[in-house]
Amino acid sequence: MRCTSIACLYAMGVPVHRIVILGGGTGGTLTANRLRKIYHPDEATITVVDQNDDHLYQPGLLFVPFGVGTIKDITRPRRTQLHRDIHYSSSGVTKVELASNTVCLTDGSDLDYDVLVIATGATLSTDETEGLSGPGWMEKVFTFYTPEGAAALAAALRDFQGGRIVVNVVDMPIKCPVAPLEFCFLADAYFRKRGIRDRVELTYVTPLDGAFTKPVCSKQLGGMLDDRGIKLVTEFNTGVVDGTGGRLIAYDESEIPFDLAVVIPVHSGATYVANSEELGDELGFIEVDEHTLQSTTSPNVFAIGDAAALSASKAGSVAHFEGEVLVENIHRFLDGQNLDASFDGHVNCFIESGSSRALLIDFNYETEPLTGHYPGSLGLPLMKESRLNHLGKLAFQWIYWHSLLPGRNLPFVTSHMPRAGKNFVAPIQKEHSR
Amino acid sequence: MTTTTLAGIDVELNDEGFLVEPSQWTEAMAVDLARKEGIDPLTDEHWKVVHFMRSEYLAKGSGPSVRVLGKTSGVTIKELYQLFPKGPAKTAAKIAGIPKPKGCI
Helix, strand or coil, X not given: CCCCCHXXXXXXXXXXXXXXXXXXXXXXXXXXXXXXXXXXXXXXXXXXXXXCCEEECHHHHHCHXXXXXCCHHHEEECHHHCCCCCEXXXXXXXXXXXXXXXXXXXXXXXXXXXXXEECCCCEECHHXXXXXXXXXXXXXXXXXXXXXXXXXXXXXXXXXXXXXXXXXXXXXXXXXXXXXXXXXXXXXXHHHHCCCHHHEEEEEECCCCCCCCXXXXXXXXXXXXXXXXXXXXXXXXXXXXXXCCCEEEEXXXXXXXXXXXXXXXXXXXXXHHHCCCCCCCCCCCECECCCCCEECCCCCEEECHXXXXXXXXXXXXXXXXXXXXXXXXXXXXXXXXXXXXXXXCCEXXXXXXXXXXXXXXXXXXXXXXXXXXXXCCCCEEECCCEHHHHHHHHHHHHHHHHXXXXXXXXXXXXXXXXXXXXXXXXXXXXXXXX | CEEEEECCEEEEECCCCCXXXXXXXXXXXXXXXXXXXXXXXXXXXXXXXXXXXXXXXXHHCCCCCHHHHHHHCCCCHHHHHHHCCCCHHHHHHHHCCCCCCCCCC
């Protein structure tokens, strides 16, 4: 009799690897699909766990407030993004018990693993900022980082006839660190188109000492805010959001008044991480080796995407680039080989600048975003506004569902940062701070 | 990069005033560094944060952010700003003789 069930294979002593992936978003889905390509179902079971079946194309959230697309347009079932022979479990996670290699699910069942991949991303900790989710939340104070928030903001912007709008990043790290800046550029273009730009005061409020984290890019993006008449307030550490009074109040007691606030709340890892001994750091992110993605505390645990505590941006492109190294390393780990320490922190982001134009930036752990072209001298212009980049950003949604999630290699796109086409003039290397 | 004298010893500070070589740091230097930041004297509460920053740096290779400090140091974020009005993580790191905490990107 042919042995088909995993229990049967186990009973016969056939080694079957049990790979459990927590999170069915960008990182979890592409990892599962890539693993399925290298392991036959008889060699490994792959189980993806997620608490709901809504796979959201998160870059699309940026456009929803401006009436471009709806939440329905950017959401698909998680299950259907997974290849055949990948198990899908729709459940929350209570905790991970590292000592026994077990994941405890909220439905009361347990999942044992040989390798665990944490891909549960980042969550918004709205409650960590006093007043943020209090009176005025979703009436005068919004975020576009959630589907509900983006949809509510669309209605609020539509009705907005003039006044002070602040866009505030409470603290880093956040997902897609350029998105709040893009929101400012798009808001500028949106109100111009409506003919009321002169009645709207736009202010970008950040805890950083510039518009962005990377010096060269920060200068350019800061200049773009200035060109559009968007005020920049730096080193503002929001302590309280007063929705009723319409004020952002910093810990040093300075205040910024608003009629409408778009706030990006602080981010944390998934809740179960905090409930799992030795799994994550103080913020619930998973500490992993920055080149292999293996947990620094448990060799059979890996993390990908926003869930990982890395100095790379929390962005879909990073999860995509990490995927290749991660899958190789899971394979090597299960084979008892040395891991591949080649993830270089590669980040690639389109930055919408309004009026159907966008910039593109490409960088890694060591190299700042530079001018030039990507992925080579004949490619898309870097650090420069162009219509081509905007079209690239729009085309990316199709690529996301049809190539990136299924785990296909994208033509001309490598997981390591390409050097060709870039203008390597000083300063090219970031200063090592340790 | 500038050379300066802290607690009678010549040391190098980077452009932002952080000690270039954290291993040269002494508590006496911390007093001088704090004075440069307008903090004089360093109270027990200041020292608690400064020592915490330094031990985190020595254990992990990087000083914590304000948010992490608020969660782990036993001092609330509000109190941290009262102690170090110009920015707790940056100022306490400077006084603790460790590099500026890495900005998350």
